[in-house]
Amino acid sequence: MRRHYFLEEYCIIAAERRKRPSNFRRERGTETSDPRTCPFCPGNEEMTPPAVAVYTDEGVGSDGDERVRNWWARSFLNLYPAVTAEPLPPTKEWVADRARGFHEVIIESPDHDGDPSKFSRQELERLVTVYRDRYACRIADPGVKFVSIFKNWGRVAGASLSHTHSQLVALPIVPPALLREMEAIRESPRCPYCSLAEREAASDRLIFENDQFVLIAPFVSEVPYETWILPKEHASSLEGLDPRGLEELAEALGEALRRQDRLLSGPAYNYSIRQLPHPRYHLNLRIHPAMSALAGFEKNTGIFINSVPPEVAARELREV
Amino acid sequence: MRRHYFLEEYCIIAAERRKRPSNFRRERGTETSDPRTCPFCPGNEEMTPPAVAVYTDEGVGSDGDERVRNWWARSFLNLYPAVTAEPLPPTKEWVADRARGFHEVIIESPDHDGDPSKFSRQELERLVTVYRDRYACRIADPGVKFVSIFKNWGRVAGASLSHTHSQLVALPIVPPALLREMEAIRESPRCPYCSLAEREAASDRLIFENDQFVLIAPFVSEVPYETWILPKEHASSLEGLDPRGLEELAEALGEALRRQDRLLSGPAYNYSIRQLPHPRYHLNLRIHPAMSALAGFEKNTGIFINSVPPEVAARELREV
Numbered sequence A, B: 001m002r003r004h005y006f007l008e009e010y011c012i013i014a015a016e017r018r019k020r021p022s023n024f025r026r027e028r029g030t031e032t033s034d035p036r037t038c039p040f041c042p043g044n045e046e047m048t049p050p051a052v053a054v055y056t057d058e059g060v061g062s063d064g065d066e067r068v069r070n071w072w073a074r075s076f077l078n079l080y081p082a083v084t085a086e087p088l089p090p091t092k093e094w095v096a097d098r099a100r101g102f103h104e105v106i107i108e109s110p111d112h113d114g115d116p117s118k119f120s121r122q123e124l125e126r127l128v129t130v131y132r133d134r135y136a137c138r139i140a141d142p143g144v145k146f147v148s149i150f151k152n153w154g155r156v157a158g159a160s161l162s163h164t165h166s167q168l169v170a171l172p173i174v175p176p177a178l179l180r181e182m183e184a185i186r187e188s189p190r191c192p193y194c195s196l197a198e199r200e201a202a203s204d205r206l207i208f209e210n211d212q213f214v215l216i217a218p219f220v221s222e223v224p225y226e227t228w229i230l231p232k233e234h235a236s237s238l239e240g241l242d243p244r245g246l247e248e249l250a251e252a253l254g255e256a257l258r259r260q261d262r263l264l265s266g267p268a269y270n271y272s273i274r275q276l277p278h279p280r281y282h283l284n285l286r287i288h289p290a291m292s293a294l295a296g297f298e299k300n301t302g303i304f305i306n307s308v309p310p311e312v313a314a315r316e317l318r319e320v
Helices: A015-019 A121-139 A176-187 A192-201 A243-264 A296-301 A310-319 B015-019 B121-139 B176-187 B192-201 B243-264 B296-301 B310-319
Strands: A010-013 A051-056 A059-061 A073-077 A102-107 A146-153 A165-171 A206-209 A213-216 A227-231 A269-274 A284-289 A304-306 B010-013 B051-056 B059-061 B073-077 B102-107 B146-153 B165-171 B206-209 B213-216 B227-231 B269-274 B284-289 B304-306
Touching (some): A121 A165, A146 B296, A165 B296, A176 A192, A192 A206, A192 A213, A192 A227, A206 A243, A243 A310, A269 B296, A284 B296, A296 A304, A296 B165, A296 B284, B073 B121, B102 B121, B121 B165, B121 B243, B192 B206, B192 B213, B227 B243, B243 B310, B296 B304
Antiparallel strands (some): A051 A059, A073 A102, A102 A165, A213 A227, B051 B059, B051 B073, B102 B165, B146 B165, B213 B227, B227 B284, B269 B284
16 A cells, blocks of 8 residues: 555555456447548538637637648537536526536547557647647636646547547636645645656656656556656646747657557557646646546545556556 | 535536537447356355355355355455455555555355346345445454445446455555545534435435435436435444344345436446444445546546436436
8 A cells, every 4th residue: 555645645556456357358449430520620620619729830820710721739619518618507505606617629630540649749749739828828717727638548538539639628626636735735845746756767667758857657556557747847837848848748748658559559548737827836747548447446435456566567668 | 516515525517518429339348257167156165265254044154164055145355455464575665554454355146147236125135234244344353444345346347257246445544535524524513414315315316215214316426327325314334223224225225226227227337335433424325337437637636527417317217
C-alpha cells in the first residue's frame, strides 16, 4: 500500500493479481465509422455547431473565413454538453448551481484515421499549442474557475466517436480534488510537484526526459502503465510555457503515446491536463490506459488496486 | 451540477448527453466457462485455498468437516490477494505500510450459472447473513480498521471469473473517503444519512421500500441507474441489524437487482457495502451498473458526468 506523494490518498500495488485467471473472452470494440458521415471530417463542418476556433496555416479563424477546408484543428461547442453557457430553468430542492460553463470538442486532425500515437512532431506541437490557446481563452472568462482538457481514445475509454478529438470543459468551480491538492501545496514550503519531478527523475520510475520535462510512472500509479508528464521548472499551466517548452511537451507526449501504443498494442486510454490559474499549482498531464475496470473495491473505498508496479511499467516503457 | 448531500463533492447530470451518437459497436464480453474446470464449483474445492468458512444447512464449518459437498456458500483467502496477513519484505523510499489484512473470495452459490438477480428469497437472505458473518469475523481483528465487501458482476465490471462470487478486503486503515464522510457526519447534529433516507423516501427518487429499508436513486448519482439501499433506523453496520432487518435487506437487494436486470437487460454491475465500526456511521449499500466508462473528465476532476437523471432512473426502475 502506497501513500500519495503529498495527499491523504493510497493505492495498493498487488503484482500477484496480474496472474489471476479469467474465463471471459476479451473483445475489442470494433469501429463502424465512415468518413462520409463523420461529423468531425473536413467537408462535414455543417454537421457540427459553428467553430469557436479554426486552426489553419494562415492562423486562427472561424468557420466564416475558411470556406477552404485546409484546417488542421477545429474546436466547437459540444452538441451534447455537460455544461452550458445559458442559464437553465431553475429546479427544486437540493439542486446546486446549474453547471454554467463551456464544453468544447477539439478535432485534433482532419485525418479520419489519425492516431495521436502516430502523430508527427509537427502535429504534436500543433496539438499542445491548440490546448494552450483554448485553455487561455476559457480561463480568461470571469465565471470560469477551472478548465479541464482531456482526451478519451477508444470506446472502453469513453469515446463515442472514433475520429481523434479532445474535449475541454470549463467549470464555474474548482473541483474538490484540486482544492485538496492546493491545500496540501499551500502547506508545503517547497512545491511538492517540483520535489517529486526531481526525485522521480532520479528513480527507476523515469521513462523519458528532455530539457524541460520528465515522463514517469508515478509511485502512486492507480492503474497499470499510468504515466505522468511534468515540467521540471515550476509552471502552473500551459500558459506558463515558452515556445521551447511547448515543443518539449509535445516531444514528451509523443514519447508517452508511442511507447504505450507499442508496449500495449494500441490500448484505449484517457489523458488529461491538470492546471490552475494559481502561481503555486504545478502543471501535469496524466495518461491512464483503460486496461482495468473500476471495480467494487475502488467504488467502496476510493483506493485503487493496481497489478503492475510502476517500477515494472517504467522499465517496460523505457525498453520498448 | 449537484452537490453531494453532505460532502464537498459534485456530479453533473447531463441528460442531453444520452442522445449523442456513437460509431462504435457495443460488444458483450462472452463467457467461456466450464463447471468441470471452475475453481468455484462444488467438487473443485481443492483448486482453491482451504476455506475459512463453509456455510451449510448444518451450520458453519470448514473444509475438513464437510467432505459432503452440500455447502451453499464458501469463503476462502484469495489466491491473488490485494492485501495479505503475512509481512512482506521491506522495500525502499516512500513506501507506505505494507497492506496487511485479509482478502477473501465468497462463493455465493454452488450453482455455476447462479445469478443474484434470479436468487430466491432464501438465497438472498443467506447471502446477507454470510456478509454479516464475514464482516463480524474480520472487523473483530485488532489490526483491521475497515472491511470492504463488494461484488463485481460481469467482465466489464471487473470480474475475472463468472461463477457468482463476492469479495471481502479487510484493511489496516480507514480509507480517506470514509474518513471524510465521518468528519462531515461528526459535524452534523443529526445523522445525515438518517435525514437523506427520510427525505429521499418522500421524493420521486424512491424506487422501493419496506419496513426497515429504502431503495433510492440518489440525488447525486455518479453513474446512470445507480441505486442505494439504506436502513431507515440508524445502524452502523450489518452487525446492527436484527434477523428481521437482514430479511428486509435481502428483500431490498433482490428488488434492486431484479429491477435493474429487467430494465437494463442483464447489465454488468458492482455493488459494495459501506459500514464502519463507529456508532455514528450509517450502513449503506451502493449498486453501480457498469454502463459508462470512467473517462478523462472524471479522472481529471473527480466529478462524474451522468447522462441519466436519478428521477428518470427511479421512475423507470419503479415501473419496470
